[in-house]
Amino acid sequence: MNRPRPQNRSQTGSPSDSQTDSQAPPQTALTWEKCRARAFEWLARREYSAQALQEKLIEAGATENMALQVVTELGNEGYQSDARVAGMAVRAALRKGLGQRRIAEDFRKRQLDSTQLPAELETINWLEQAVQTRIRKFGADIPTDAKEKARQFRFLQYRGFSSDVCAKALKLDRWEGLD
Helix, strand or coil, X not given: CCCCCCCCHHHCCCCCCCCCCCCCCCCCCCCHHHHHHHHHHHHHHCCCXXXXXXXXXXXXXXXXXHHHXXXXXXXXXXXXXXXHHHHHHHHHHHHHCCCHHHHHHHHHHCCCXXXXXXXXXXXXXXXXXXXXXXXXXXXXXXXXXXXXXXXXXXXXXXXXXXXXXXXXXXXXXXXXXXX
16 A cells, blocks of 8 residues: 655655665764773673774774774773683584684684684594584494595585594594594
8 A cells, every 4th residue: 555655754764865775874973981881782792802892883983993992991801802702712613513624714703813712722632523523413324435425524624624634533433532
């Protein structure tokens, strides 16, 4: 049903004739208090890297300098921590059965420096992780035909494991602590 349009568009909250739908309304600059409050609000919901939080504040209308100061202050007070974000990302990736390469990619996506990778990553047995991931997805049976081997190999590679780890994982039907 067609409804008649009101003559005065400013009363409806619609964009004016000079403003197109593709243009976003101009953002108002955030005050220091609002900028800090917005950062707290976001950090209360989830962890952000310093870089990601700063970019989010700038998108919300903060100046670059103000966003940097707020993020630095929150980091000094312990509310924002790249190390905490890194640890959380690694634990989540390990629960999902991801390998080193996918964890490194996740770090790039989260705008974390690769130097933030926790030291415990060096102690992880990636073969064990790959075997457990393969068994969780395909069961304990070792693949016998070439097509199934290739399928499982590609799956493990997609999960971020190196080729040699993938090849070894296809030969084990359970993890027995073998190296």
